[in-house]
Amino acid sequence: MAVxxxxxxxxxxxxxxxxxxxxxxxxxxxxxKKFCKYCGNHTLHRETM
Structure with missing residues (x-):
């Protein structure tokens, strides 16, 4: 079964x-909170579908 x-x-x-x-x-x-390489800052990242 695939992950x-x-x-x-x-x-x-x-x-x-x-x-x-x-x-x-x-x-x-x-x-x-993760680092976004496009923004250049640590920002809030949310789960998407």
Missing amino acids: KKVALACSVCGSRNYMVVKKPTRVERLEV
Whole structure:
């Protein structure tokens, strides 16, 4: 069975920089502060579909 992955999108510029494994136990969208190479800052990244 293949592993399902979702992208993390920057909340400022909207670029999808990171991929994470989708876990069935997580009911809310993942929000993590990560570095965005397009903005040049640490910004909030949210899980997208």
